Amino acid sequence: MKIRVGVLYGGKTTEHEVSIITAVQAMNFLNSNKYEVVPMYLNKENEMYTGEPLKNMDVYKDEDLLKRYCKKVVCYSKDGTLVLQNKNGLIKKIIKSVDIVIPAVHGYNMEDGNIQGLLETYGIPYTGSDIYGCTVGQDKVFQKQILESEKVPVTKYTWFYENEFYENELEVLEKIKKVGYPVIVKPARQGSSIGITIAKDEESVKNAIFEAIKYDDKILVEEVINNMTELNCSVLGSNNYMETSAIEQVMGEDDFLSFKDKYIGSGAKKGTKNIGPSKGMVCASRVIPANIPEKLAKDISETSKKAFRALGASGVVRIDYLYDKKSKKYYVNELNTIPGSLAFYLWTPVKKDYPELLDDMINIAVKRYKNKLKKTTIFESNILSTFDGTKGTKGIKGKLN
Secondary structure: OOEEEEEEEEOOOOOHHHHHHHHHHHHHHOOOOOEEEEEEEEOOOOOEEEOHHHHOHHHHHOHHHHHHHOEEEEEEEEOOEEEEEEOOOOOOOEEEEEOEEEEOOOOOOOOOOHHHHHHHHHOOOEOOOOHHHHHHHHOHHHHHHHHHHOOOOOOOEEEEEHHHHHHOHHHHHHHHHHHOOOEEEEEOOOOOOOOOEEEOOHHHHHHHHHHHHOOOOEEEEEEOOOOEEEEEEEEEEEOOEEEEEEEEEEOOOOOOOOHHHHHHOHHHHOOEOOOEOOOHHHHOOEEOOOOOOHHHHHHHHHHHHHHHHHOOOOEEEEEEEEEEOOOOEEEEEEEEOOOHHHHHHHOHHHOOOHHHHHHHHHHHHHHHHHHHHOOOOOOOOOHHHHOOOOOOOHHHHHHHO
16 A cells, blocks of 8 residues: 655745745655655645646646646544545545655745644654754754854854844944954845845945845844855754765855746756756756865765754755855855755765655654654643642632623
């Protein structure tokens, strides 16, 4: 009997379309001999649809077409599985059942632990990091604070909330000045390089802050690394086992790897079978393996495992680095808990193809789920059986009468 794998994606996020790309790729690479693949697409109003047409990119070009040929569903847990029940019509029929979920979501409201919390409530196993790992993974300030405490190299930075900038602009600008211009300004909890700007002076930093505030009320400002190249490494595993991928060198057209570089660049215009007009992160210009010294590659590999453990990650992640070619120093830029395209292209050079990577992700998730079942989560005793309800209730007696 095949394992029923739900691929959950889309949602109310600025990275909605990026999530679709990642999900369609994964659905088309899951081993059909092992798995029954169940699309779980959330539109921008968080309405869920399922159906075979969702495995093809073309259906997302016409929402009316999607609604016509796909079923609108709601989900709930039943007998240890997650069932998808049709929402429309008089007869409520179960359309599909799911044994495990692959969250292929990206961005704020989706990748930050919200979806993982929902799946925990349903009691269904899922791939990737848990609630805590995803929350930390989405918040770049949390990441830096934790990595600093673990002696993992990060760039100089400062951070603030939107209201703090409006209430005390001069104090915030003074903190940024201490970081040193030029700086890079970004929403602390966004992804795919959305809302990021490089500012070279105080006047341009204000405009950069206004741009970042469009997407988040928590803002991160970091020093710009000169003579910089971007290096990425993926980690697969859990807290007791980790392995690293090949390291890539990213060649962006902009000053940093922008949303355009990742998803709208020249590579994105090349279609692939079933995946459609965009290859996601696969389209970005890159060199794999990176043309770097062997010692640097080894150091980055070990640092990646250290960061993976410190941030409580699981499954497959991608860790992005900034490397100063002049000083020969590297810094962890951020860890992506659900990387674009699930970073499968980084594993191919080390002889792990995409179907095998997805297998590994599922196996890790199942082991974590089984281990969690062994932990104590509730107590058998009922403390209310000996509780004297007449004490300490003076304030509410009038409301109960």
